[in-house]
Amino acid sequence: MRATGLVKRFRGEVAVAGVDLEVGSGGHVALLGPNGAGKTTTLFMLLGVVTPDAGSVDLVGYRLPEGRTAALAQVGFAAGYLPLAERMRVREFLRMYADLYGVARPTAAIDDALERFGIGHLASSLGTELSSGQRTLVGIVKATLHRPRLLVLDEPTASLDPEVAMRVRQGLLDLARTDGSTLLITSHDMSEVEKLCERVVFLAHGRVVADGTPARVTASFGRSGLEDVFLHLAAAQPPRADPDATGRTDRFS
Amino acid sequence: MSQSQLVTGRQWWGDWAKSRRRILAIARRHAYVLKRSPHRLFDVTVWPLVDVLLFGSLGVFVSRHSGNGSIAFAYLLSGIVLWHVVYQSQIALSTGLLEETWSRNLLNLMATPMTELEYVLGVMLFGMVKLAMGVGVAALTAFGFYAFNVTNVGWQILPVVAVLLTVGWVIALFVIGIVLRFGSGAEALAWGILFIVMPLSGIFYPIQALPWVLRPIAIALPTTHAFAAGRALLVHRSLEWGQVGIAAVGTLALLVAALMFVVAMLSLFRKRGYITRYS
Numbered sequence: 453m454r455a456t457g458l459v460k461r462f463r464g465e466v467a468v469a470g471v472d473l474e475v476g477s478g479g480h481v482a483l484l485g486p487n488g489a490g491k492t493t494t495l496f497m498l499l500g501v502v503t504p505d506a507g508s509v510d511l512v513g514y515r516l517p518e519g520r521t522a523a524l525a526q527v528g529f530a531a532g533y534l535p536l537a538e539r540m541r542v543r544e545f546l547r548m549y550a551d552l553y554g555v556a557r558p559t560a561a562i563d564d565a566l567e568r569f570g571i572g573h574l575a576s577s578l579g580t581e582l583s584s585g586q587r588t589l590v591g592i593v594k595a596t597l598h599r600p601r602l603l604v605l606d607e608p609t610a611s612l613d614p615e616v617a618m619r620v621r622q623g624l625l626d627l628a629r630t631d632g633s634t635l636l637i638t639s640h641d642m643s644e645v646e647k648l649c650e651r652v653v654f655l656a657h658g659r660v661v662a663d664g665t666p667a668r669v670t671a672s673f674g675r676s677g678l679e680d681v682f683l684h685l686a687a688a689q690p691p692r693a694d695p696d697a698t699g700r701t702d703r704f705s
Numbered sequence: 706m707s708q709s710q711l712v713t714g715r716q717w718w719g720d721w722a723k724s725r726r727r728i729l730a731i732a733r734r735h736a737y738v739l740k741r742s743p744h745r746l747f748d749v750t751v752w753p754l755v756d757v758l759l760f761g762s763l764g765v766f767v768s769r770h771s772g773n774g775s776i777a778f779a780y781l782l783s784g785i786v787l788w789h790v791v792y793q794s795q796i797a798l799s800t801g802l803l804e805e806t807w808s809r810n811l812l813n814l815m816a817t818p819m820t821e822l823e824y825v826l827g828v829m830l831f832g833m834v835k836l837a838m839g840v841g842v843a844a845l846t847a848f849g850f851y852a853f854n855v856t857n858v859g860w861q862i863l864p865v866v867a868v869l870l871t872v873g874w875v876i877a878l879f880v881i882g883i884v885l886r887f888g889s890g891a892e893a894l895a896w897g898i899l900f901i902v903m904p905l906s907g908i909f910y911p912i913q914a915l916p917w918v919l920r921p922i923a924i925a926l927p928t929t930h931a932f933a934a935g936r937a938l939l940v941h942r943s944l945e946w947g948q949v950g951i952a953a954v955g956t957l958a959l960l961v962a963a964l965m966f967v968v969a970m971l972s973l974f975r976k977r978g979y980i981t982r983y984s
Binding site: 460462500505524536578 | 726729730731805807808813814978981984
C-alpha cells in the first residue's frame with residue numbers, strides 16, 4: 453500500500469497535510485496520534501471512502517479510485533465504533549459480506565472465521581442481542597472472512613475487555629502469520645500497539661511526525677514509552693474541530 | 706474465436722458472476738429487514754388496503770349521488786391502484802439507502818468491492834418484491850370489495866406500469882442524492898415528495914380539473930401522461946400509445962438527469978467526507 457502526498461481539508465480546516473505512507477506486504481503498522489490528528493481521515497482516503505484533495509493511493513497494486521473494486525476485494529476493514537447491521541443474525545450478516553467479497557465457500561469460511569475468534573456460539577444471534585464487545589468481534593470476523601491481503605482496523609479493541617482484546621490480537625496475529633496479511637491499525641492502546649505492530653507512524657496536525665519501530669520512535673522523542681510519546685504529542689496539539697463535526701453540522705434544514 | 710477474445714469473455718463472465726452475487730446479497734439483506742420489521746409491512750399491506758378502501762368508498766358514494774358516477778368510481782380506483790406502482794417502487798429504493806444510514810452500515814458497505822450501481826440494483830430487485838406485494842394487495846382489495854378487476858385489461862397495462870415503476874425509481878434517485886448531500890435531515894422527502902407529485906399528476910382526474918396555473922407543470926410531468934393512458938385503458942379499454950410514448954420519453958430524460966444528479970452528489974459525498982455522519 454502506498455499513499456503519496458495525501459491532503460484533505462474540511463471547510464478550509466486542514467485535516468491531513470501531505471501524508472506519505474508506504475506499507476510493504478506482511479507489515480504490521482500502527483497509525484497513531486491524538487484525536488483530530490488525521491488518522492481516520494487518512495484511513496478513509498486509503499479505503500477510497502473519502503476523496504483526497506491532493507495525492508494518490510495505490511492499494512494492493514491498484515490505483516484509486518479507478519481500481520477501487522479490484523483493490524477492495526483484497527482489503528478487509530473493521531472499526532470498533534461501527535454497529536452490526538440491524539435485523540440480521542450474525543451468520544446472515546457474515547454471509548452478506550462473504551457474498552460482497554466473493555468468498556468461494558462462504559459457509560466454511562464463516563465457520564472458520566467465527567472459530568478463529570472464539571465466537572462460533574454467536575452465529576445464530578441477532579445483532580441487537582450482542583454486547584458491544586461481541587459486535588466488535590463480529591465486525592473483525594467480517595473483515596477477515598475473505599482472508600484479505602491488507603487488513604485495516606480502526607480502533608479494533610476499543611470496546612473489548614482485556615481478555616477478549618487479547619483473543620482478538622491472537623486471532624489477528626495467527627491470520628497474519630498464516631496468510632502473510634498486512635495489518636494497518638489505529639489504536640489509542642499503546643501496549644496493544646507494541647504487541648501487534650513492528651512499526652508505528654505518529655500523526656500530529658495531519659502530518660507524519662515519527663515513523664519507525666516503537667523503540668526507535670520512543671528514543672527519538674527522548675521518552676520512556678509510546679504512551680509517553682502520545683501524551684507529549686497530544687499536549688503539543690491544540691484542540692481543533694474534528695472533521696466529523698464538520699460533516700455533522702452541514703444538515704438539511 | 707481468438708485466445709484473447711476467450712480470455713476477455715471469461716473475464717467478463719467472472720465479473721458478472723461476482724456482480725450478480727453482490728446484487729443478490731443486497732436484495733437478501735433487505736428481505737431480512739422486511740421480515741424482522743413488522744412495521745415495515747405497513748407500506749406494502751396496510752397502506753394499499755386503506756387507500757383502496759378510502760378511494761373505493763368515495764367512488765361508490767359519488768356514483769350514487771351523481772349522474773356520471775360510474776366514471777368517477779373507475780377513475781378513483783384505477784388511479785389509486787396505479788399510484789401504488791409509483792409509491793412502492795419509490796419508497797423501496799429510497800428507504801433502502803436510509804436503512805443503511807439508520808443502522809450505520811454505510812461505511813462497512815463502502816469499504817467493500819461493491820459498486821454503487823450494484824447496490825442500487827440490489828435494492829431495486831427487492832423493491833420489485835415489495836412492489837408486487839403492495840400492488841397485489843391494492844388490486845385484490847379493489848376486486849374483493851368493489852369487483853374492480855385491474856387484470857381485465859390484460860398485457861396492455863404493462864407499458865404503463867413500466868413507466869410508473871421507472872418514475873418511482875427516478876424520484877427515489879433524486880431523494881438519495883439529496884440525502885447524500887444534506888444528510889438524514891432530508892429523509893422526510895422520501896415520503897413527502899410523492900405527495901407533491903400526486904395531485905399534479907392528475908391520478909384521479911384529467912388535469913383540466915387543476916387550477917390553470919398548475920396545468921403547465923402537470924403537462925410536463927411524465928406521470929400525468931402515464932396516468933391518463935392507464936385511466937383510458939382501465940375505464941375505456943383502449944391504450945393511448947401517444948400518451949405512453951410522451952410519458953416514456955419524459956421518464957427517460959428524468960432518469961438521465963437523476964443518474965447525473967446522484968453521481969454528482971456521491972462525488973461530493975466522498976469529497977467532503979460526509980461518511981463521518983454515519984460512522
